[in-house]
Amino acid sequence: MGIRTLIVMLVASLLVIAILATQPAYSLFLPQLLEGALLTAQITVLGALLAVVMGVLAALGKLYGPAPVRWLANIYIEIFRGTSALVQLFWLFFVLPQFGISLEAYTVAVLALGLNIGAYGAECARGAITSVARGQWEAATALNMTRGQMLRRIILPQAFVAMIPPWGNLFIELLKSTALVSLITLSDLAFKAQEMNQTTMKTIPIFTLVLVIYLAMSLVITIGMRYLEGRASRGLARGRTV
Amino acid sequence: MTDKPIVRFDKVSKRYGPLTVLDSLELDIFRGEKVAIIGPSGSGKTTVLRMLMTLETIDDGVIWVDGEPLTHMERNGKLVRADQAHIRKIRARIGMVFQSFNLFPHMTAMANCIEAPMTVLGMKRQDAEARAADLLDMVGLAQKKEHYPSQLSGGQQQRVAIARALAMRPKIMLFDEVTSALDPELVGEVLQVIRKLGSEHDLTMLMVTHQMGFAKEFADRICFFYQGKICEQGHPKEFFGSPKNDRTKQFLHAVLEAG
Ligand SMILES: Nc1ncnc2c1ncn2[C@@H]1O[C@H](COP(=O)(O)OP(=O)(O)OP(=O)(O)O)[C@@H](O)[C@H]1O
Ligand SMILES: [Mg+2]
Numbered sequence: 219m220g221i222r223t224l225i226v227m228l229v230a231s232l233l234v235i236a237i238l239a240t241q242p243a244y245s246l247f248l249p250q251l252l253e254g255a256l257l258t259a260q261i262t263v264l265g266a267l268l269a270v271v272m273g274v275l276a277a278l279g280k281l282y283g284p285a286p287v288r289w290l291a292n293i294y295i296e297i298f299r300g301t302s303a304l305v306q307l308f309w310l311f312f313v314l315p316q317f318g319i320s321l322e323a324y325t326v327a328v329l330a331l332g333l334n335i336g337a338y339g340a341e342c343a344r345g346a347i348t349s350v351a352r353g354q355w356e357a358a359t360a361l362n363m364t365r366g367q368m369l370r371r372i373i374l375p376q377a378f379v380a381m382i383p384p385w386g387n388l389f390i391e392l393l394k395s396t397a398l399v400s401l402i403t404l405s406d407l408a409f410k411a412q413e414m415n416q417t418t419m420k421t422i423p424i425f426t427l428v429l430v431i432y433l434a435m436s437l438v439i440t441i442g443m444r445y446l447e448g449r450a451s452r453g454l455a456r457g458r459t460v
Numbered sequence: 461m462t463d464k465p466i467v468r469f470d471k472v473s474k475r476y477g478p479l480t481v482l483d484s485l486e487l488d489i490f491r492g493e494k495v496a497i498i499g500p501s502g503s504g505k506t507t508v509l510r511m512l513m514t515l516e517t518i519d520d521g522v523i524w525v526d527g528e529p530l531t532h533m534e535r536n537g538k539l540v541r542a543d544q545a546h547i548r549k550i551r552a553r554i555g556m557v558f559q560s561f562n563l564f565p566h567m568t569a570m571a572n573c574i575e576a577p578m579t580v581l582g583m584k585r586q587d588a589e590a591r592a593a594d595l596l597d598m599v600g601l602a603q604k605k606e607h608y609p610s611q612l613s614g615g616q617q618q619r620v621a622i623a624r625a626l627a628m629r630p631k632i633m634l635f636d637e638v639t640s641a642l643d644p645e646l647v648g649e650v651l652q653v654i655r656k657l658g659s660e661h662d663l664t665m666l667m668v669t670h671q672m673g674f675a676k677e678f679a680d681r682i683c684f685f686y687q688g689k690i691c692e693q694g695h696p697k698e699f700f701g702s703p704k705n706d707r708t709k710q711f712l713h714a715v716l717e718a719g
Binding site: 351353354356357358359360361362363364367371372375376379452 | 513514515544548551552554555556558560562563564565566575576579580608621624625628
């Protein structure tokens with residue numbers, strides 16, 4: 219879908235929220251829902267940052283690390299991809315304290331979801347890094363760069379461009395999986411909705427608002443990633459003029 | 461030209477599994493010499509350049525550059541396999557231009573040319589840019605400094621690649637069929653740049669080429685490879701004028717026939 223269409227959709231969903239906010243039946247719930255949405259957004263952004271760092275590190279470790287690092291990277295990826303985010307969340311929140319490590323629910327949410335998405339991201343990153351043409355390494359070698367310089371200056375900048383679209387999908391997965399954090403006592407958007415639904419039974423207005431708010435947030439992610447992709451691929455695309 | 465070779469292949473062999481690509485190759489190249497390597501497909505021409513650029517390891521023998529071993533280093537009077545630090549030290553004297561250009565697509569022509577001088581040689585941006593501007597001017601691309609590779613023609617890209625390699629001030633330049641990927645009308649502009657470089661007496665040039673006319677006019681020596689060995693070599697006049705080896709005759713006949 220073109221970025222214009224996406225922006226139109228985002229504006230439309232914000233308009234829908236604004237219009238509904240003028241209706242007393244809806245405006246009643248909006249402040250609480252927005253409060254929940256703020257928490258959802260925070261966990262998504264922090265989780266995404268953690269996921270990027272972990273994903274790129276794990277991919278580099280798996281590709282180029284010495285044996286122990288490769289090993290660690292593999293264990294991380296397999297554990298966090300092979301078990302569900304819910305179990306990871308519960309484990310960090312309920313089991314870890316038994317070993318004397320108690321983390322706040324908010325921290326656990328960011329950690330568990332970030333590490334989970336990071337493990338998937340590591341595979342995207344690895345694919346993107348290995349997809350950079352061999353000639354790029356060879357040209358860098360002929361210019362006498364060190365391996366670190368090649369990675370930093372030549373390979374990773376090109377790999378990042380290839381990573382952006384799959385990462386965009388993962389961030390949306392992350393946004394959706396934040397709904398799980400209500401199970402470890404956090405009042406995110408989904409939690410607020412359920413809570414108010416139980417007390418007021420106003421299912422239609424509440425869940426209509428929730429739907430549009432989630433949609434708006436995921437559109438922000440998609441548009442942001444498209445923008446990044448466009449910026450990062452400057453020069454990589456054929457046939458533009460300066 | 462002096463007596464001491466700037467590059468010496470000393471009984472160098474290269475194998476891929478059971479396939480021997482180069483068989484105990486002996487080849488000396490002298491300072492400032494322009495050597496053209498020709499031969500049929502699969503005869504090991506590219507492999508020779510790639511080994512010298514350290515893009516391939518070697519299985520036997522030693523490659524020497526400027527009197528120092530490239531593939532090996534001296535330890536307690538014995539030659540052992542070179543480590544990365546040693547390879548980088550010697551490799552600094554060599555530059556290479558590839559058939560497929562291999563420019564960095566995320567960088568402008570200028571950025572391609574200042575990248576290694578800055579990161580590898582530690583040059584200041586200003587100095588690196590001045591050097592790159594001179595080189596881009598020399599290859600006729602002063603107007604295209606801020607263009608990305610995707611905005612340049614093949615011939616222009618290859619000229620940027622030549623400037624990029626020269627920016628590291630190598631003593632030895634390797635060219636592997638640098639015009640093969642180009643449309644015919646773009647070949648001339650790249651050869652013109654190489655001709656210009658040829659007038660630099662200090663620069664040693666080693667080029668694999670199918671351009672017989674260019675080899676004849678440009679090179680000081682032609683090396684004809686056949687099945688991983690140098691089958692015949694000599695000054696272009698004699699080599700093309702009165703080839704001695706039957707394989708050479710066959711090959712020349714075939715390529716001249718093809719035009
Ligand atoms: N990575 C590799 N693995 C296995 N065999 C290889 C590899 N690289 C090259 N070869 C083989 O080595 C031989 C020499 O290859 P090389 O590329 O040096 O030939 P060339 O003379 O440059 O040929 P051309 O004129 O087609 O470029 C060929 O038979 C080729 O198939
Ligand atoms: Mg070749």
